[in-house]
Amino acid sequence: xxxxxxxxxxxxxxxxxxxxxxxxxxxxxxxxxxxxxxxxxxxxxxxxxxxxxxxxxxxxxxxxxxxxxxxxxxxxxxxxxxxxxxxxxxxxxxxxxxxxxxxxxxxxx
Amino acid sequence: xxxxxxxxxxxxxxxxxxxxxxxxxxxxxxxxxxxxxxxxxxxxxxxxxxxxxxxxxxxxxxxxxxxxxxxxxxxxxxxxxxxxxxxxxxxxxxxxxxxxxxxxxxxxxxxxx
Numbered sequence: 001x002x003x004x005x006x007x008x009x010x011x012x013x014x015x016x017x018x019x020x021x022x023x024x025x026x027x028x029x030x031x032x033x034x035x036x037x038x039x040x041x042x043x044x045x046x047x048x049x050x051x052x053x054x055x056x057x058x059x060x061x062x063x064x065x066x067x068x069x070x071x072x073x074x075x076x077x078x079x080x081x082x083x084x085x086x087x088x089x090x091x092x093x094x095x096x097x098x099x100x101x102x103x104x105x106x107x108x109x
Numbered sequence: 110x111x112x113x114x115x116x117x118x119x120x121x122x123x124x125x126x127x128x129x130x131x132x133x134x135x136x137x138x139x140x141x142x143x144x145x146x147x148x149x150x151x152x153x154x155x156x157x158x159x160x161x162x163x164x165x166x167x168x169x170x171x172x173x174x175x176x177x178x179x180x181x182x183x184x185x186x187x188x189x190x191x192x193x194x195x196x197x198x199x200x201x202x203x204x205x206x207x208x209x210x211x212x213x214x215x216x217x218x219x220x221x222x
Contacts, residue, residue, distance in 0.1 A: 004152075019177065034210075044153075044199065044213040060140035094141045094169065096201075097211060 002027040004087050006100035013077050014108050021072040021103045023061075023087030033063055033070040034097070036086040044086070047072075057081070077107045111136035111214050122221055128173075128187040130217050132200030135181065142183040142203040143211065144175055148196040160185060176207035195221045 003026045013019055025031065033050040048056045050063040050070060052088060061072045084104050088097040112135045122128060134140050144156040147182040148174045153167045157175035165175050172191050183200060197218050 004139075006152075045216055046210050049210065094158065094160045094205060096143050096145075096158045098155065099145075099153035101152035102148075 002031065002089055002091070002098045004089050004098055004100035006085075006087055006103050008103045009101070009103045010106070012106040012108060015079055016076050019072075019077045019081065019105065019107075021085050021105065023050045023070045023072065023100060025068050025070065025087070025089050027089055027091070028067075029091065032090045032092055033061070034088045034090070035059070035061055035070075035072050036088055036099070038084045038086070040083070047085070062106075079107045079109060081105060082107045111202075111212065113200060113202055113212060113214040115198075115217055117217060118215065120220070122219065124192055124221055125189050128185070128194070128219070130185040130198055130219075132183040132214055133181055134183075134202045136145075137202065137204065139180060140204060142177060143201040143203070144183065144185050145201065147173075147199065147201040147214050148193075148197045153199065157185070161192070168171045190221045192221050195219055201202050 005024045007022055035047040036044050037047040059072055059074045061070050061092045063070050084100045084102050087100040090097050114133050141160050143158045145153045146156055149155050157165055157167055159165050159177045162177055162180055173187050197216050198217045200214040203211040
């Protein structure tokens, strides 16, 4: 069975500091990995996906198949980055997503 | 543009009562539809998904059922609610490409008392 682990429930860093939100997964096959974000009073929305290899709002995430990890990183945190972040995995096609429990990121001024 | 609606936004129901949550999507055809639940202290759990009218796949055995009577309508139901059904229910839609990109509704907060 596929599983996503986000070890940190809460992560608090100061503005301008680097941020790394950890995500490890287990999946037998070639999964697709995603980061979703939920800002206060907003809907859950896609932040980035590993196949795009893109940087969104300064965030990047590299898929490490050897370590089965997909950590989310940003070199300089901003206050508007405060939100709940969910790592998710999909087997592709119409399958639903398997989410981690989420990490609450707080950026202190 | 596409939009997704859920109602009601909040619901308080007694144990043993029935449940009906509705989700509708506008601006797209033949979407894949999903119901997720977030219980206290847990992540988002996929409950049901549907690739077409009348086609429902259940991910976990439970006290709930889902139906898709129309292309853009997805309903979550229960005949008799349990305390453990309390949680935050999210509906989402997607198309096959790009895979995995799902669009979420605002959610329904269900409290079973």
